Amino acid sequence: MGAGASKISNTKGLVQQVKAGPHKLKHRLDDTAVVRTNVGVPVVALLTQETIQHIFNTDLVDKEKYYLGYAGVRDQLMRGHCPSMFTNGQEHRRKKAFLIDVLQRCQETLPSVLLDKILVHFEEWSRLKVLPDFEDRVFFLFSDAMTEAVLGKKVDGRLALTWLKGLMKIRTWIPMPTRARRGSLASKVLPDLLKTIEESPKYEELRRLCRVHGIEEEEDGIINVMFTIIFNAVAAIASAVVTFTARLYTVTESEKKNLRKTTLLALKKHGGITEESLGEMKLLESFLLEVLRLHPPVFDFFGVAKQDFVISTRKEKVEVRRGEQLLGSCFWAQRDVSAFVCPGLFRSNRFLDEEGGVDKKRHLIFPHGSLTEPADLDSHQCPGQDIAFFYMKATLAVLLSYCSWELKAIPVWSDKAARVGKPDDLVSLTWFEFDSDKARSVVGS
Numbered sequence: 120m121g122a123g124a125s126k127i128s129n130t131k132g133l134v135q136q137v138k139a140g141p142h143k144l145k146h147r148l149d150d151t152a153v154v155r156t157n158v159g160v161p162v163v164a165l166l167t168q169e170t171i172q173h174i175f176n177t178d179l180v181d182k183e184k185y186y187l188g189y190a191g192v193r194d195q196l197m198r199g200h201c202p203s204m205f206t207n208g209q210e211h212r213r214k215k216a217f218l219i220d221v222l223q224r225c226q227e228t229l230p231s232v233l234l235d236k237i238l239v240h241f242e243e244w245s246r247l248k249v250l251p252d253f254e255d256r257v258f259f260l261f262s263d264a265m266t267e268a269v270l271g272k273k274v275d276g277r278l279a280l281t282w283l284k285g286l287m288k289i290r291t292w293i294p295m296p297t298r299a300r301r302g303s304l305a306s307k308v309l310p311d312l313l314k315t316i317e318e319s320p321k322y323e324e325l326r327r328l329c330r331v332h333g334i335e336e337e338e339d340g341i342i343n344v345m346f347t348i349i350f351n352a353v354a355a356i357a358s359a360v361v362t363f364t365a366r367l368y369t370v371t372e373s374e375k376k377n378l379r380k381t382t383l384l385a386l387k388k389h390g391g392i393t394e395e396s397l398g399e400m401k402l403l404e405s406f407l408l409e410v411l412r413l414h415p416p417v418f419d420f421f422g423v424a425k426q427d428f429v430i431s432t433r434k435e436k437v438e439v440r441r442g443e444q445l446l447g448s449c450f451w452a453q454r455d456v457s458a459f460v461c462p463g464l465f466r467s468n469r470f471l472d473e474e475g476g477v478d479k480k481r482h483l484i485f486p487h488g489s490l491t492e493p494a495d496l497d498s499h500q501c502p503g504q505d506i507a508f509f510y511m512k513a514t515l516a517v518l519l520s521y522c523s524w525e526l527k528a529i530p531v532w533s534d535k536a537a538r539v540g541k542p543d544d545l546v547s548l549t550w551f552e553f554d555s556d557k558a559r560s561v562v563g564s
């Protein structure tokens with residue numbers, strides 16, 4: 120029986136959640152589809168491709184302001200303005216339409232800004248040779264590229280990272296001094312962060328767009344842009360790229376060689392990073408999708424039932440009461456055996472066309488909805504996937520074709536939600552080399 124009443128306390132639930140993460144919800148061989156449990160808050164957890172659809176249904180489920188189940192964002196770090204992904208109804212429609220407009224307006228500058236940053240950052244990494252802070256450095260690369268493309272001027276990546284690291288809080292009475300310290304550091308950098316945005320070339324344009332989209336307080340719009348760049352965009356793509364780098368370590372030499380060869384071939388054929396060359400990097404894309412299937416940056420999607428409803432599965436009918444928290448487990452739904460053969464295995468060619476990849480892609484739900492369906496204003500699905508894939512594929516293509524590196528340790532995944540898909544220990548490089556001359560001759564901007 121999956122969804123019986125769970126009597127455990129929030130504290131015990133939270134401790135289990137931190138220790139076991141998604142493995143608290145079910146054993147990998149169970150076929151449980153729904154379970155009532157406690158992950159720091161009581162939840163009805165949806166664990167399959169079929170049941171997780173309920174969390175995407177905005178007629179049944181609302182977002183909770185500032186909260187994702189047991190975790191939340193510190194509203195003072197948002198100056199009391201709520202990010203789009205935590206809002207509902209008209210407020211959500213307005214904010215999401217505004218953000219989509221902002222993102223569309225930077226589409227043209229985005230590729231050249233990114234290529235420039237890739238070359239500059241990789242050259243710096245190569246000079247340093249050893250990168251104990253590799254994860255932060257990937258974040259800085261994407262932060263520079265994204266902020267410059269959207270704002271016309273880059274924001275200091277260290278300010279952005281300090282703000283991000285202090286953003287999340289946990290719903291518990293247990294004292295968390297490290298989190299508290301990070302929260303107060305983040306409060307300190309917020310004025311500098313906002314000042315850089317206010318002084319950026321695109322600031323007036325962003326204020327105008329706020330008015331166009333009926334966002335009454337301009338600060339609300341600006342904070343939403345900041346949240347989207349740093350939290351929604353940069354944090355997610357940086358994590359996926361670090362996870363990819365670690366995953367490469369786990370595949371055979373011949374797989375790696377083939378990946379490098381096909382990527383470089385596409386780059387050379389089209390004379391650099393273009394829509395065409397990226398489109399031809401089928402193995403790179405399949406590898407990346409497999410990384411995002413097994414290690415999505417967001418494991419759990421949360422929402423609150425707006426009304427009573429029933430979830431019917433093959434085995435049972437589960438009644439959900441209005442006000443109950445729902446947890447959609449992206450982690451388990453992307454390991455559902457009804458959609459993926461041998462779902463626990465990492466198979467880098469799983470999403471190739473000849474492997475039926477096109478059909479399988481629709482079961483990828485890491486963007487908070489099917490990857491093959493476009494995001495719209497009535498859902499909470501991510502509207503940034505095109506940008507995300509351009510950023511990730513372009514960076515990985517240059518990395519694979521012109522760089523060599525060594526990881527400090529063999530990566531191990533025990534699936535800690537707080538690591539947003541990355542392996543348990545910090546990913547560091549003991550050595551990094553970049554063939555800048557060759558890269559510039561092909562991808563030079």
Ligand code: HEM
Binds near residue numbers: 203204222356499501
């Ligand atoms: C691999 C990279 C990415 C992943 C896995 C990802 C995933 C997600 C997920 C799971 C959500 C929903 C969160 C929730 O409601 O609980 C979301 C929302 C969002 N994402 Fe992404 N994202 C990625 C990259 C990006 C990028 C590059 C951008 C912008 C350029 C972006 C912009 C947004 C925005 C604006 C929302 C809020 C949508 C709304 O309010 O309805 N994301 N993303």
